[in-house]
Amino acid sequence: MSTLEQLVRPNIRTLRPYSSARSEYQGIADILLDANENPFDTGFNRYPDPLQRSLKDKIATLKSVAAERIFLGNGSDEAIDLLIRIFCEPGLDHILTLPPTYGMYRVSADISNVAVVEVPLANHFQLDIDAISEAANAQSKILFICSPNNPTANDITLDSIRELLQRFAGIVVVDEAYIDFSAQTSCTTLLDEFDRLVVLQTFSKAWGLAGVRLGMAFAQEEIIELFNKVKPPYNVNQLTQDAVYMALENEEEKDDWVQQIISERENMIQQLPNFKCVEKVYPSQANFVLVRVSAPRDLYQFLINQGVVVRDRSKVLGCDNCLRFTIGNFDENAILLDALQEYDLQND
Numbered sequence: 001m002s003t004l005e006q007l008v009r010p011n012i013r014t015l016r017p018y019s020s021a022r023s024e025y026q027g028i029a030d031i032l033l034d035a036n037e038n039p040f041d042t043g044f045n046r047y048p049d050p051l052q053r054s055l056k057d058k059i060a061t062l063k064s065v066a067a068e069r070i071f072l073g074n075g076s077d078e079a080i081d082l083l084i085r086i087f088c089e090p091g092l093d094h095i096l097t098l099p100p101t102y103g104m105y106r107v108s109a110d111i112s113n114v115a116v117v118e119v120p121l122a123n124h125f126q127l128d129i130d131a132i133s134e135a136a137n138a139q140s141k142i143l144f145i146c147s148p149n150n151p152t153a154n155d156i157t158l159d160s161i162r163e164l165l166q167r168f169a170g171i172v173v174v175d176e177a178y179i180d181f182s183a184q185t186s187c188t189t190l191l192d193e194f195d196r197l198v199v200l201q202t203f204s205k206a207w208g209l210a211g212v213r214l215g216m217a218f219a220q221e222e223i224i225e226l227f228n229k230v231k232p233p234y235n236v237n238q239l240t241q242d243a244v245y246m247a248l249e250n251e252e253e254k255d256d257w258v259q260q261i262i263s264e265r266e267n268m269i270q271q272l273p274n275f276k277c278v279e280k281v282y283p284s285q286a287n288f289v290l291v292r293v294s295a296p297r298d299l300y301q302f303l304i305n306q307g308v309v310v311r312d313r314s315k316v317l318g319c320d321n322c323l324r325f326t327i328g329n330f331d332e333n334a335i336l337l338d339a340l341q342e343y344d345l346q347n348d
């Protein structure tokens, strides 16, 4: 058995997946009487391509990753859930997470009755490689790294990810939901070198398509085949495939949004420290900033009363007294800054 096969749950290794009509016949016959569809054309009377091939071809070009190394899911959240179900035996195996980080890794594990071992991020929210290595054992099937990390907004250095890929024996997932806002190279460039690496990206942030739910996983072909075996046959609907295909025709618009958001982010990072209620603004390579304030609950409620909702992260490990501000457009950010000014005046 290959090292990868050994990591896979035995029932998934031997699983015979559902074979859908559209996966059994892939030609271009004129008369489709194989899937019990309605013959009257609504634009959507046919089942979608279960492997989303035309979309993957476009994404392959965009990301310089072969189409065979791409999985598409109903948001990256589907990929996270599938990874846990592919590799982690409930009640036996566990995942490793590095708090403070994205909450879905734990929720997905909890739903599957898979334990979570937490190894907190260390200095400047970077990896504590020794602590991770010490925490890991044969039951540690997946390590989730988020870079840029949510909610701290920093990149995890590529060198430290590379070192972990060498030292950790399980699957290493690098969640790059915010990579478009970062100056760092994507870990997709490491796929040739490491066959236990999975890189997650999404159309929810930079591409402005959170509503259509499309997430990407990049990995060696054997891992993609496991995803395809376990996923619901038609997990990405036709409306989503069409909307993303169209968005990909206009990459310049995405690049323009990203440039504007980065420039607004730099402006916010410059302005925020001027307020008395702001104690610290953390560096950001994402489309949000983590800000330590004097009275998080009080300020949070004040902002709500001003019609601005931010995210309270003050109870999260390592984020004492912190709020997270998403970077909005110029007008939205100006309203937030005005509200902070007003708060300072009232608390003088």
Ligand SMILES: *Cc1c(COP(=O)(O)O)cnc(C)c1O
Pocket (backbone or CB within 6 Å): 074, 075, 076, 077, 078, 102, 146, 150, 175, 177, 201, 202, 203, 204, 205, 210, 213, 214, 215
């Ligand atoms: C927003 C976000 C995602 C996106 O999830 P989707 O299901 O693709 O919308 C993934 N990971 C992190 C860390 C995020 O913050």
